[in-house]
Amino acid sequence: MISAQDICKAFNGQPVLRKVSLDLMRGEVVAVIGPSGSGKSTLLRCLNHLETIDSGQLLIEGEVLAETNAAGVCSYVPEAQIRRIGRKMGMVFQSFNLFPHLTVLENVIEAPMVVKGLARAQIVPRAEALLAKVGLLEKRNSYPARLSGGQKQRVAIARALAMEPDILLFDEPTSALDPELTGEVLRTMRELAQEKMTMLVVTHEMGFAREVANRVAFMDRGELIESGPAAEFFAQPKHARTQAFLHNML
Numbered sequence: 001m002i003s004a005q006d007i008c009k010a011f012n013g014q015p016v017l018r019k020v021s022l023d024l025m026r027g028e029v030v031a032v033i034g035p036s037g038s039g040k041s042t043l044l045r046c047l048n049h050l051e052t053i054d055s056g057q058l059l060i061e062g063e064v065l066a067e068t069n070a071a072g073v074c075s076y077v078p079e080a081q082i083r084r085i086g087r088k089m090g091m092v093f094q095s096f097n098l099f100p101h102l103t104v105l106e107n108v109i110e111a112p113m114v115v116k117g118l119a120r121a122q123i124v125p126r127a128e129a130l131l132a133k134v135g136l137l138e139k140r141n142s143y144p145a146r147l148s149g150g151q152k153q154r155v156a157i158a159r160a161l162a163m164e165p166d167i168l169l170f171d172e173p174t175s176a177l178d179p180e181l182t183g184e185v186l187r188t189m190r191e192l193a194q195e196k197m198t199m200l201v202v203t204h205e206m207g208f209a210r211e212v213a214n215r216v217a218f219m220d221r222g223e224l225i226e227s228g229p230a231a232e233f234f235a236q237p238k239h240a241r242t243q244a245f246l247h248n249m250l
């Protein structure tokens with residue numbers, strides 16, 4: 001699980017996250033929604049240590065990643081620990097971030113070989129099983145340039161799963177896709193949710209948030225305004241800012 005408490009983050013003196021607190025329990029799917037520029041991606045990137053926080057506390061699977069003392073000084077655990085904790089999380093980006101010079105299969109086996117030191121023969125069967133799971137086994141020798149956006153994103157999901165993470169973080173996984181290709185990616189994510197994969201999903205897909213997420217969190221201007229069970233959240237948003245946002249989106 002993830003526990004983020006009172007996370008603050010500024011870029012060039014401009015606050016982007018203002019005391020954001022969010023918990024993600026094991027097996028839970030949480031969707032983070034909100035207007036453009038509200039800090040959703042920054043929050044996700046802070047959880048995955050792609051950005052550092054200025055203050056607050058981050059716990060990943062019960063282990064401290066960063067904490068802030070009474071004097072307000074924030075410190076991270078040592079680098080080796082950061083890397084080990086980081087491996088508990090897999091990340092899927094809006095822009096896929098596949099290696100263009102590697103085939104689909106090579107993309108999936110790269111990190112387990114380089115980061116975990118697994119032998120190729122050890123990881124290939126698992127990589128092939130993951131590609132079969134996302135419906136792309138027949139593309140294993142293709143290069144990313146030959147795939148559609150939806151296929152690329154499904155490879156990116158298989159690649160993240162190949163590291164056997166406890167938690168998957170998705171940063172607007174369908175935003176770069178043509179509308180007709182979002183369905184196949186959302187279907188894969190829905191299957192993962194059914195298998196009780198713990199997932200935090202920054203998304204503009206209200207349908208996904210409503211149907212698949214257990215909980216929805218709404219961010220606006222760097223603040224986490226409210227969060228709650230998906231059905232309740234959509235039926236009875238409590239805060240006026242949430243109501244206005246949903247009114248425009250739905």
Ligand SMILES: Nc1ncnc2c1ncn2[C@@H]1O[C@H](COP(=O)(O)OP(=O)(O)OP(=O)(O)O)[C@@H](O)[C@H]1O
Pocket residue numbers: 011012016034035036037038039040041042043
């Ligand atoms: N590396 C950075 N340097 C400076 N400013 C940044 C950086 N990353 C994000 N920001 C700023 O932080 C604010 C929040 O950005 P963020 O990408 O987290 O928002 P978001 O809610 O994910 O938006 P979107 O839905 O458009 O992706 C924005 O004003 C953005 O310009």
